[in-house]
Amino acid sequence: MATLNLKNVKTRPHPTARDTAVAVRPLSAGETIVSVPAWTTALLISEKGRRCDWCGCLPLPGDPLLKCGGCGSYWYCGKKCQLRQWKAHHRSICKYYARYTASAAFQGLPDEEKVDAVLLSHTLANLHESPAEDPAREDDSSPYSVFQTLIEYTSVGYSVPPVCGKSTSISPSPEASSLYARFGNNNFVLHSHLTAFAHGIFPLTSRLFNHSCVPNAVVKYKLKEADLPCMEVVAIADVAEDEEITIPYLDPAIPLDVRQHQLQSRYGFKCNCVACTFQRKINPVPFPSPEDLKGLEAILRQRIQLTGVHSHALSSRYLLPQLPPDLFPLLHDSYLPSLSEAFSKTSHDGEYALALEAGLTLLGLYSMIYPRNYPLIGMHALELAKTAWNASIQGVPGKSEDARLKEARSYLVLSREVLGVLGPEGDPGGPMEEINTLTELLRADGPA
Template sequence: MQSIGQHAAWQRHHRRLCKKLSTFLSMAQFQPGDQSVQSQSLLLCHLLLEHFSDLGGGALQQGIEIGANGGTVEHISERNVLLSLLPHPEPQQSPPLPLFLAKEHSHELIQALSSRSVNNDWVIYSSSLHPIGHGVFPRASRYFNHSCSPSAVQVYTFDEAGPIMHIKALKNLSAGEEITVTYIDPAHPYDVRKKALDSTYGFECHCRKCQSDKELLPSISVPPSSDAIVSLYPTLIRHVIPSLELTGTSEALPEVDPILPPHLLTLLSPSHLPYLSEAFSKAAHSETPKEETHGLGLALLAMYFVIYPPYYPLIGRSFALSISHRFTCSLTPMRLALS
């Protein structure tokens, strides 16, 4: 379905950009390896071509007026919904644009749309949970606030029009309870999340997870060695997922205890999760004994239970990876995360 969406986009406007893409991306404004600026530029190009190619800069004032007057979202055009989104609170320099787009649109429109695209940029994930692009989903930006401990998660499907965002609850929600999603990966350490949210979206998160992580920071020490880390994994697994059955069938996640005791807090060190992920990946693609690989997978699964809310998709992915080395296990992990 992704290829169908790409074909439709090509017919609508991408061919205008793609003819000039290699020249555009080789401009001096782009530093080698600066994927962030490139993605911002391409996203802005897409928004201008998709929603403003027939109006130039003339839609700017109309769009802001409609948004400011509280018009019903369902009854105003996509471009006006875009321009009614909150801009980044700090002045933003627009990313580079191909010359033909810079000439077609006013500086005022480009600046307004750029500030809003930066502040409402969503990472698009494939069905295998790998990031494949960026997009602006105006209604999602208007309806769902951020939390590092969200009550829902965004997943994507694809049709001929492009990616479609679906919001799926991670828990039972009470009437009137706010539905929150996360704008960033909640696996990042507190200080990394704080910096990312401030620089990208211009706010500080005060959710339950942030408050807890902030209080724990002074108690988290850097593990002295990789051997010391690995020696903690059996205790970690027994503590977090004591009821995990490795045989039989189940469609329910095991009972977990995501609160680590003091002697395991070192595993929350910012350097630990990347270390464990890499160790498991190397073991899974080498001749490492199956039991050792499986142990690393379960440790990674336990850490995901600590870091992510229940039924978060990455837990399901880790579940699938960690049990794939046990031929006696017949669980259906991805259904756990996405059903």
């Protein structure tokens, strides 16, 4: 924890949670609140052999990963990453790993639980291999000590998975049970450009930050060869001194009932944020008839166009509570998934006029559901910019080429503003590089 800087945050008592994190001073949108290295991580099954098992980095083109000669199941950027993971925990599990992953106990787990089983194995081995993480060490700042203060998972019916070692017995040790009791409600899914690649443990972040469906901060991950992934908690809105800092444990666009069930079953609380409170008041909402739907979508698109799609994250306020009652049907649980699918399909199939209409409607819905500067708004705006650019190239009827190019530029401005607040994260390149490339293409096509 030596790299941790807590000059921006302090804790105070919370009426329902153990405590809450508040800002020590005023914070600006885009400011890093804390930077926390991972305690342990484990790659998703789909990422094994594709990324380095230690630092999470992707190899450079033409530069293959180095495979562990012992188990043949771990891959590394190079000798430095391999040596660091060997010392941390791999030497305790290397010779047992192949038998472990082939066991019936491991194979019977869902993929998500397999990742957590490996993560638990890494964590236990890390405790045994690293003197600094000795449970008997009286240091309340160590990752182990902080992790032990986290609230245990209390859901009925959960079971501790087998751990890699000399025995793959299903019967867990007391130490494994104690650690795993805190896995379900405290682990994080690591992502690069919002695409998941690993699970990881960041005890202090779990200890500090509570959830909100209208958060003023989000997490991102920085990857650097030879180092474990580092989590940064970034403010996406200005935060006043003594204001609580919250992050989203789940996607705020998940339907209310599903979201509440997952928060209750996985984290043990009922969310009463402004979004959940508003949605409870208006539920259940009817799904609009096909003839009404087009009119409601047109109204939503007009609202977005009137506010200006290039305005900073669309609004300085959270818009959902201001949604007119006649638009409530657009919050029906099935509407957002169907609209998202329609945008993806038409954009992929080259039906750009339909894609741009569906995409603008989706942007309007995102601007209601998500808070200011939420990264998914920026990612979607980038997809809209690329769609408008393709429409200009193809000469899609309905608007002139200049109008399509102007449309693409406005979406790019929004995307740059929102993703600029988040800043670079994950793998090299990604959306900011795409934004820069498309900006140059649009500049070559003439003035805005």
